[in-house]
Amino acid sequence: DADVTQTPRNRITKTGKRIMLECSQTKGHDRMYWYRQDPGLGLRLIYYSFDVKDINKGEISDGYSVSRQAQAKFSLSLESAIPNQTALYFCATSDMGQVNTGELFFGEGSRLTVL
Amino acid sequence: RKEVEQDPGPFNVPEGATVAFNCTYSNSASQSFFWYRQDCRKEPKLLMSVYSSGNEDGRFTAQLNRASQYISLLIRDSKLSDSATYLCVVNVIGGSQGNLIFGKGTKLSVKP
Numbered sequence: 001d002a003d004v005t006q007t008p009r010n011r012i013t014k015t016g017k018r019i020m021l022e023c024s025q026t027k028g029h030d031r032m033y034w035y036r037q038d039p040g041l042g043l044r045l046i047y048y049s050f051d052v053k054d055i056n057k058g059e060i061s062d063g064y065s066v067s068r069q070a071q072a073k074f075s076l077s078l079e080s081a082i083p084n085q086t087a088l089y090f091c092a093t094s095d096m097g098q099v100n101t102g103e104l105f106f107g108e109g110s111r112l113t114v115l
Numbered sequence: 116r117k118e119v120e121q122d123p124g125p126f127n128v129p130e131g132a133t134v135a136f137n138c139t140y141s142n143s144a145s146q147s148f149f150w151y152r153q154d155c156r157k158e159p160k161l162l163m164s165v166y167s168s169g170n171e172d173g174r175f176t177a178q179l180n181r182a183s184q185y186i187s188l189l190i191r192d193s194k195l196s197d198s199a200t201y202l203c204v205v206n207v208i209g210g211s212q213g214n215l216i217f218g219k220g221t222k223l224s225v226k227p
Contacts, residue, residue, distance in 0.1 A: 040123070040219070041219065042202070042217055042218060042219030042220055043159070043202070043217040090158060090159075094215075103149075103161045104159075104161070104215060106158035106159055106160070107158060108157070108158055109156075109157075109158055
């Protein structure tokens, strides 16, 4: 089983719908992240959380919200999806103690299409 | 200026070739540096860290020039399986981007 699991893996939805992407990890890491990836734009950070009570906006948080339900779970919500939120979304984790190793562990990604 | 810049490529090379990727970063407070690899439609994975003295892992060599704020990755004897996108990543402690800042990646295609 994957250490970082994202659900759903693929989703097609319509403009205006509420969407939640879920992420769970079995690595015991404190830090969790949500990124989106678009062709030509690379990985962009949406939100990150360094522990359960800590939530921080990233580069492109507008239109998104997150919830850190537990150390192992970090969900991303689109309250009212719009077509330019069509992208590949990645959840990632890292260990605070490994901050200088630069190693993020990514989930397999959730491909979201908003029509 | 973007915080981490890479030539997007694509680099199309024959098997056995040597290929080098470059990356520049703008924040002089950057503390650590990495190369990630991302296969098509897959998640990024750490390839190697980049140390000030330069480091090698098999056919892969990474180098850092702090004065020029420049990082490189050299791949020798390219294999078909090296085809992927290579992401330059910079760690800025206390930065606003959750510490790790990703370049947009350089695409490598190794042909038979």
